[in-house]
Amino acid sequence: MPVPLFLRPSQARDPRRPAVRSGPAVKALAGGLLVAAFTAQALGALLPDVPLLLAATAGSLAAEGALYRWQRGMLSLFAKSHADVTVRHVLRDLLLVVGLLRLGEQHRETVYAPLVAGLLACYALHCAIQAVSVLVRRTRTLPVVTRNIDVSALRLSPAPPALLRRPGHRLLVFGLPATGGLLATVATDLPVCGAAGLAVSLLLSLAGLGVLLVRLLPGRRPAGEQEVLDWFDAWLAAYRPTVGLYFSGGASSAYQANMWLEPLAKLGGRPVVVLRERFMVQKLAATDVPVVCLPKVSTLMRLEHSTLEVLIHPSNSGKTSQVLRIPTIRHAFVNHGESDKLSSCNPYAKAYDEVWVAGPAARERYALAEVGIEDKDVVEIGRPQLDAVLPYAGPPAGAFTTVLYAPTWEGWDGNPGNTSVVAAGENLVRALLADPGVRLLYKPHPLTGSVDPRARAADLRIRQLIRAANRERSGPRPPAPAELASWSAQLERLTATAGRAGADQVERMLAQPAPEPGRAAAVARAAAGWDEAYWASLPAWEHRIVTEARPALYSCFNRADLLISDVSSVISDFLASGKPYAVANTSGLSEEAFRVAFPTVAAATVLTPDAAGVPGLLEAVRQPEKDAFAAARAELALRLLGPAEPPAQERFGAAVERLRAAAREHRARMAGRLGAESRGRAAGLPGQRREQAPAGPAGRG
Structure with missing residues (x-):
């Protein structure tokens, strides 16, 4: 069974050094x-x-x-x-x-x-x-792009020199x-x-x-289009996929698919990842699951005659409607995170056979939104990704309290309550940096500033504040441990997806055949080793701006004593840790109305844009007896994420198997119906799909 490799390739530069952008x-x-x-x-x-x-x-x-x-x-x-x-x-x-x-x-x-x-x-x-x-x-532009599949039969070759x-x-x-x-x-x-x-x-x-x-020359060309399509049909027949992850989106949205790669790989059966954009093949994180990119609709429709029974969808896109036309496949919307934002209960979800959510709160959210999702189609599966989040182990033990500020982005609707970066971000960061016992981890959403220039400008100012605070602090700085470079090299070797510099898609397909057994376990060990070495390489007093693929968000969760965020899926995921969290209220609502409007805030400290509540919040984190929300967090975690038993991965697998069974039953019914029609036509009986002559010039009777 394929096993996930969930880290992206390491960067050549020092991972502790922030990226520099030209102004x-x-x-x-x-x-x-x-x-x-x-x-x-x-x-x-x-x-x-x-x-x-x-x-x-x-x-x-x-x-x-x-x-x-x-x-x-x-x-x-x-x-x-x-x-x-x-x-x-x-x-x-x-x-x-x-x-x-x-x-x-x-x-x-x-x-x-x-x-x-x-x-x-x-x-x-x-x-x-x-x-x-x-x-x-x-x-060299093939109708199918792959990863983790043996493509030696397609006569592929390295790319011409990049200069040409x-x-x-x-x-x-x-x-x-x-x-x-x-x-x-x-x-x-x-x-x-x-x-x-x-x-x-x-x-x-x-x-x-x-x-x-x-x-x-004929002998130097890769296989032609029809030959590649015939090869793809043969691969589908030989591999016999059962469940797949379908994804389409922009380059910055790859994280939405990446978070489901590991749960997908842990399923029984034969999983596959189906992409639609060629560039996304390399944006996808390293995984042992076979990956196929089918840019054209006509190629996508070949899945109808395959053994694929279930597709899970972590996001909506215009191209999603194309795969929903395939009647032999059952479709489930799993989303890429859950929050109280309207995007978490989109009416588009009606197009799927089922909507899979984490816990009862999401079920209630769909019912209250009245977007046409029937309760019978909502299935609670938990959040399989959260196994990596460590539970609360008590108040800060060292000299510093680590605070993770992870705001979301501004969104498409212009709602000022979407992100705190514009209205409250600088005040929050100043208040945190003013406490000498705070170590700040700032991890903005990857899309911050992509819609509203004010968010981008505020994000840059926040980064400047953090860098200035680091310059004012002094203390011993541990040397970069040799283990960090060693783990980075191992991860680069094990998870490289880009190939050599100048490689094109065909060359990368050739260089990424089916992975060797045991590679996933080696990656897991290297990832854990890199994570420990990275955090050990940093001074305990140093603030960090985290924008690279590593360390991941959940790694930051495990290092943080407190989360400050916005109304987003980050809150729901952080609740798995049981640690205190706060939410910035930039919506213009009163605190009472804010808590009513957004149930995920029920167990949070609500911060105003002026950040006046930050000192009291830090005191409650350092002195658990002053934490008034501990019991509420446990109750809210149960509502948002569902019960701890059975484990979320097990519930996810059970939902997949049940939907697979529904797909098989549907195929059996269709086959029986078509067989009956065929026998009826052979006996001279009228068929269900007989042609009708048009009545009148307009075709109406």
């Missing part, structure tokens, strides 16, 4: 330098002024390289302004030619005409390489000798320099074209 001023400066270099080059060509032309051209090339290395966003802005790399490179070489023609004697046009012809040939080859590159890419597939990089590299030769001709007035540079560029381009043309 708008830096981007504007980088773009301004490139524009200034082109302006100076134009002046040098028109005057003409050889030193200025040489310096400006060299500066332009240097600025181009710097932008490719550090400011890709600025390059996109240039491209949107129709000043992409091809236009910039042509302009750079054109200005060199203008400079050559304006220097020195009359009738120099005939001397430099061959250089101009050679330059045009370089650009013609560039266009030819790009055309062939597109053809090669099409042959990236027109901007290719033009810069292949055109650099020609540009350098023209620069030398400007400086020395020797046409042979330009000719030599052009010859090198032409040879590089011809070699690149040859490498790509070889990929189009």
Whole structure:
């Protein structure tokens, strides 16, 4: 049975070091330098002024390289302004030619005409390489993308060199000798320099074209579309999947599927993950479960004739409606978390056969929302993911109280109560940092600032406050333990999903066959070791901004003594720990109305936007006898998450098996009905689906 590998690949940089982002001023400066270099080059060509032309051209090339290395966003802005790399490179070489023609004697046009012809040939080859590159890419764009499946029968091969597939990089590299030769001709007035540079560029381009043309030979192409589809049908027949996870969404929503990979892998039968977007294949966390991406609806419909009986859905998307058309599969909506927000009881849930929730509170939530979900279709399964959350072990034992501030994002509806980041975030963080005994872990939602620029700005200010507080603190800093690097290397080796740099989807499919037995256990050991080593590598007094895939949210739960959050699924999950939590009320409601409106707040300390209640909250955490919500938390956890026995994973598995049985019964009934119709037609009896002649011009009787 496949077993989950639930961690994403480790990052090459030090995991304790926060990521650095370039601000708008830096981007504007980088773009301004490139524009200034082109302006100076134009002046040098028109005057003409050889030193200025040489310096400006060299500066332009240097600025181009710097932008490719550090400011890709600025390059996109240039491209949107129709000043992409091809236009910039042509302009750079054109200005060199203008400079050559304006220097020195009359009738120099005939001397430099061959250089101009050679330059045009370089650009013609560039266009030819790009055309062939597109053809090669099409042959390597398969109708099915996979992970953890043996695809040796599809004649896949490593990707062509990345340089040949990236027109901007290719033009810069292949055109650099020609540009350098023209620069030398400007400086020395020797046409042979330009000719030599052009010859090198032409040879590089011809070699690149040859490498790509070889990929189009019949024996070098991957399997064609129909051959891949036939292979996929054969794989479905051999693997015989029983239950699957269906997911479609944007790049930042992969976490919604990732949280269900481990529960899926622990099920009996033969699980599979079904994706719809090609990029999501690598965004998905490492897992031993077979993964298939079916971008086209026609390919997706091949699942109808497979043994797949149940699909679970952690989110809604426009493409979900496509798979719901398959009548042979039963569908269950499991959501990617539960909260009191309206999105947790979406009317779209009516499209599924069943809605699986954690506990009685979610059942009541659907009933109160009146969105058309019948109570008989709601099944309580608990939260299988919460096995990783450790229970409450008493008040803080060390010198510091660890507080996790994990606000949610602003959402799509503009409700100011969705996130506390804008109205209360800075006040909360200032109040926490003002206590010398607090260690703050700040873990914002991945989508923070994606809709409301104010949330993004507030998030950046909060990060600045935390970094400033760290600079003011002093204390011993433990060296990075050797174990951290060792565990990181092991995780990188065991869970790598991206393949080598420059690999395309076909190469990654080839590099990710069915995993070896025991890999999941090795990953679990490495993950636990990495987690311990990471936290041990940090000073006990240091505040942290947690935005990477590791440490995970539940790892932060286990280190925290207190959670401060918003009305979100984070609260429900944290209740599994039994630890104190607080909720920021930025809704504009009174505390009483706030508690009534959002039942998950029943056992929480409610904080106002000015954060005035933070000192009292910290006192209650440090002195449990002052904690007035301990009993309420236990009661609320039972309502939100359901009973501890039987375990949530067991309840989840039972729900899957029951729905599988319903799917088999439905298939049996359909087969019996079709068999009866077939026998009736053979006996000359009218069938249920006989054609009816249209009555009248409008087709109505």
